Amino acid sequence: MDIRAAIYCRISQDRGGAGTGVARQEDDCRALCARKGWDVITVYTDNDVSAYSGAPRRAWQELLTDISHGTVNAVVCWHVDRLTRSPRELEDVIDLADRNGLELATVTGEVDLSTPTGRMVARMLGAAARHEAEHKAERQQRQRRQAAEAGRIAGGGRRPFGYEDDRVTVRPSEAEIVREGARRVLAAESLASICRDWQARGIVTAAGIPWKPTGLRRMLASARISGRREHTPRGSWERTRPLLGEIVADAVWPGIISDEDSDRLRALLSDPERRRKVEGDERRSYLLSGILRCGKPRADGKPCGTGMVGRPRSGVPRYVCPNTPGADSCGGTAANAARTDEHVRDMLLAALESETLMERLREPDDTGSELYEEIRVDEEELEELASDFGHRKITRKEWMTAREPIEVRLERNRAKLANVSGSGILLDFIGSFEDMAARWERMNHSQRRAIVTAAVRSIVVAPADPRRRWDPDRFIFDWIA
Numbered sequence: 330m331d332i333r334a335a336i337y338c339r340i341s342q343d344r345g346g347a348g349t350g351v352a353r354q355e356d357d358c359r360a361l362c363a364r365k366g367w368d369v370i371t372v373y374t375d376n377d378v379s380a381y382s383g384a385p386r387r388a389w390q391e392l393l394t395d396i397s398h399g400t401v402n403a404v405v406c407w408h409v410d411r412l413t414r415s416p417r418e419l420e421d422v423i424d425l426a427d428r429n430g431l432e433l434a435t436v437t438g439e440v441d442l443s444t445p446t447g448r449m450v451a452r453m454l455g456a457a458a459r460h461e462a463e464h465k466a467e468r469q470q471r472q473r474r475q476a477a478e479a480g481r482i483a484g485g486g487r488r489p490f491g492y493e494d495d496r497v498t499v500r501p502s503e504a505e506i507v508r509e510g511a512r513r514v515l516a517a518e519s520l521a522s523i524c525r526d527w528q529a530r531g532i533v534t535a536a537g538i539p540w541k542p543t544g545l546r547r548m549l550a551s552a553r554i555s556g557r558r559e560h561t562p563r564g565s566w567e568r569t570r571p572l573l574g575e576i577v578a579d580a581v582w583p584g585i586i587s588d589e590d591s592d593r594l595r596a597l598l599s600d601p602e603r604r605r606k607v608e609g610d611e612r613r614s615y616l617l618s619g620i621l622r623c624g625k626p627r628a629d630g631k632p633c634g635t636g637m638v639g640r641p642r643s644g645v646p647r648y649v650c651p652n653t654p655g656a657d658s659c660g661g662t663a664a665n666a667a668r669t670d671e672h673v674r675d676m677l678l679a680a681l682e683s684e685t686l687m688e689r690l691r692e693p694d695d696t697g698s699e700l701y702e703e704i705r706v707d708e709e710e711l712e713e714l715a716s717d718f719g720h721r722k723i724t725r726k727e728w729m730t731a732r733e734p735i736e737v738r739l740e741r742n743r744a745k746l747a748n749v750s751g752s753g754i755l756l757d758f759i760g761s762f763e764d765m766a767a768r769w770e771r772m773n774h775s776q777r778r779a780i781v782t783a784a785v786r787s788i789v790v791a792p793a794d795p796r797r798r799w800d801p802d803r804f805i806f807d808w809i810a
């Protein structure tokens with residue numbers, strides 16, 4: 330039988346040594362054909378850098394067509410793993426061999442597809458190649474981690490906001506916006522409120538579209554803007570990324586905000602409690618809902634204590650103890666919303682005007698850096714434990730057991746750190762009564778609420794005295810500072 334051989338070469342990434350270069354593959358295959366006395370009809374070459382990407386291989390398709398037409402009756406390749414990328418493709422070749430009496434030769438060894446043993450060998454070689462490709466995916470993950478640990482830039486996607494296309498150079502105009510966003514979130518303003526303001530000012534993302542709370546949250550929670558490299562180990566099948574990755578190194582690019590601010594932002598933005606308190610407030614138009622507590626005594630003499638909500642009557646906004654059937658609230662207290670808001674503002678400004686309060690507010694900053702330090706130490710300890718486990722110095726069980734108390738403490742300290750920023754809000758706000766009154770006027774709902782919640786735990790509202798129309802003495806403040 331006269332043999333019309335086709336040489337098939339495939340370029341693929343990440344295989345060192347012999348067989349990598351396509352010229353080498355072709356030379357070796359031609360030499361083999363010469364030894365066997367086969368005529369080389371044609372050479373097919375596919376450029377296929379990712380072996381299991383599933384991208385179509387044009388030359389491969391042509392080869393299959395030529396085999397089925399009988400133009401080609403032998404295939405020569407360097408190794409079986411050059412020929413097929415998956416068991417299914419190999420079965421296609423075996424089918425063709427069955428129907429058309431195809432000969433197969435590889436430089437690295439004889440594979441006879443016409444005998445059961447030859448096919449078994451081919452299948453095993455294919456399986457080994459598959460195994461190799463899977464290892465490759467693992468190796469790439471390791472390389473991603475190494476790149477992260479070296480603080481190098483992560484490629485792909487759009488440039489990060491605040492940086493130029495090289496991902497390293499800071500773009501000053503956007504950096505200013507990043508700092509503004511960080512400041513406002515740390516002052517407990519809601520993401521939605523910031524986005525609305527930025528939309529009004531025409532500030533857009535790196536993609537040129539208006540900012541949305543989810544995108545803003547991600548940007549401000551990323552360690553990138555503090556010049557630190559974050560890494561999230563994940564499989565290629567995972568499409569969503571958790572908000573916080575692991576900070577593995579100082580990055581090669583400069584930070585826009587400080588490490589400490591970044592840590593506070595990350596603690597705040599990942600805190601579900603904040604979401605409820607700050608973002609949830611967006612939907613409320615009543616400044617003090619939830620902060621005011623119903624003070625009407627129950628049968629046992631203790632106050633009702635239910636958080637009052639905004640509910641207008643005859644179009645007049647009021648705060649009321651909700652009268653919900655089946656609920657624990659008494660429904661016995663109500664207060665005019667506009668007058669209450671005004672009264673609370675005046676009390677607040679009067680309280681914040683004092684020098685001693687300002688002194689006291691300055692103190693928690695130390696607590697802040699102490700917490701920050703404790704968090705650092707705990708994070709390092711977790712890393713060490715992970716490394717000990719990685720190096721088999723401890724068992725998985727020991728690792729898990731040792732982790733638990735540290736993680737509990739970390740959780741608690743991160744929540745505390747998020748709270749410390751409350752005093753920062755007040756420090757930024759405090760001034761003379763007139764200054765504060767002017768600032769208050771310029772503030773939106775969410776900013777005002779941040780001030781109130783930073784200063785008072787709650788305000789208990791006693792039931793109205795029917796003889797007095799407006800009674801400021803009904804309000805009892807539980808000050809934080």
Ligand SMILES: [Zn+2]
Nearest residue numbers: 623633650659
């Ligand atoms: Zn009540």
